[in-house]
Amino acid sequence: xxxxxxxxxxxxxxxxxxxxxxxQQQVEPEQTPAEIVPVAKPSPYELFVKxxxxxxxxxxxxxxxxLLGKAHPRCPIYICLSQQRGRxxxxxxxxxxxxxxxxxxxHATPTGNFxxxxxxxxxSSRTWGRIYxxxxxxxxxxxxxRKDPIPEGGKFVGSPMPNWHRMTGTGIGMHTGKVRAGRTLxxxxxxxxxxxxxxxxxxxxxxxxxxxxxxxxxKCYPQFVGTAEKSTSxxxxxxxAAVPAPTAxxxxxxxxxxxxVVVEG
Numbered sequence: 599x600x601x602x603x604x605x606x607x608x609x610x611x612x613x614x615x616x617x618x619x620x621x622q623q624q625v626e627p628e629q630t631p632a633e634i635v636p637v638a639k640p641s642p643y644e645l646f647v648k649x650x651x652x653x654x655x656x657x658x659x660x661x662x663x664x665l666l667g668k669a670h671p672r673c674p675i676y677i678c679l680s681q682q683r684g685r686x687x688x689x690x691x692x693x694x695x696x697x698x699x700x701x702x703x704x705h706a707t708p709t710g711n712f713x714x715x716x717x718x719x720x721x722s723s724r725t726w727g728r729i730y731x732x733x734x735x736x737x738x739x740x741x742x743x744r745k746d747p748i749p750e751g752g753k754f755v756g757s758p759m760p761n762w763h764r765m766t767g768t769g770i771g772m773h774t775g776k777v778r779a780g781r782t783l784x785x786x787x788x789x790x791x792x793x794x795x796x797x798x799x800x801x802x803x804x805x806x807x808x809x810x811x812x813x814x815x816x817k818c819y820p821q822f823v824g825t826a827e828k829s830t831s832x833x834x835x836x837x838x839a840a841v842p843a844p845t846a847x848x849x850x851x852x853x854x855x856x857x858x859v860v861v862e863g
Contacts, residue, residue: 638823643692647822654681655780657697659794665693671803676816677772677788679707682780684772684790685816686798692820696794699775700811702782707811712765714807719799721762725769726785727755759787761795763802765809772798772809 640648643660650656665688673693676685679700686694701707729738732751743754759773765788774796775789783789788811790798801807810816 640823641820643695643820644822646695652779654678654683654697657777657779657791659697659791660692660695662688662691662693665689665691666797666801669693669801671801671806673801673807675772675798675802675807675809676818677707677809677811678815679709679811679813681815682782684788684794685819686801687818690818694794694797696791697777697779699777699781699783699789701784701786705785706782707784707786707788708766708770709811709813712809712811714763714765714802714804714809715767716762716764716771717799717802717804718762719760721759721773722756723759723769724756727757729754760792761790761799763799763807763809 642662646658646660647653650658666686669686669688673686673688676687677683677698677700678685682698682700684694684696684698685692725743727741727743728736729741729746729748730752731737731749737749737752738746741754743756748754759771759775761772761774763772765771770786772788772790772795774792775787776783777789777791788809
């Protein structure tokens, strides 16, 4: 009897082991975290660009409140002449994107890496403005104070340029002014919508803030992700590109090195 009981026990044990082994073979292995591929999602900035079908020819302004809250004077500002857009970068990301109107015709805005040489909340051009006669009638609405005559008893009134940021010794700067999407309008300066110009004025600092003016889209412009379309910079879709380390800026000229004749846009 003991022998028979032992035999039954062994057979039962073998059957149980085989059944367990069979069950193990039928269970699909669980997917490991390393095999999970995250799905890229468009950034808020990308969604802004895609939303406005005529971008960059739009008067809409993009603002990332969280990034703007961390903005400081050393955050670079890029001005893209081909798009007529300005962009502020914070932590290697676009914190703001707005329309600008730069120089036209013989008064093209110069390209290069500039620093803010001077800031004034209220400022008026000493070169461009209006000429009035003795009765107060405007006789020249696009006057050049260097060559246009002023009638006897008349006066020259410079064009207002609030939130003035001087970029060159020859009077090129960034300021509040009339802007039309995608249009060049100025005598060389970078006109910016009032709200954005005021916000930038509170962020920038003399001698610290860089304003980089480029003909084409800046190299640090992010590549879009999550869409099959190309970005506005005509780059293939892919992962967002990091903003490279800023290039060294030319030292700002000393105040006494500024030429006596000032031409302003």
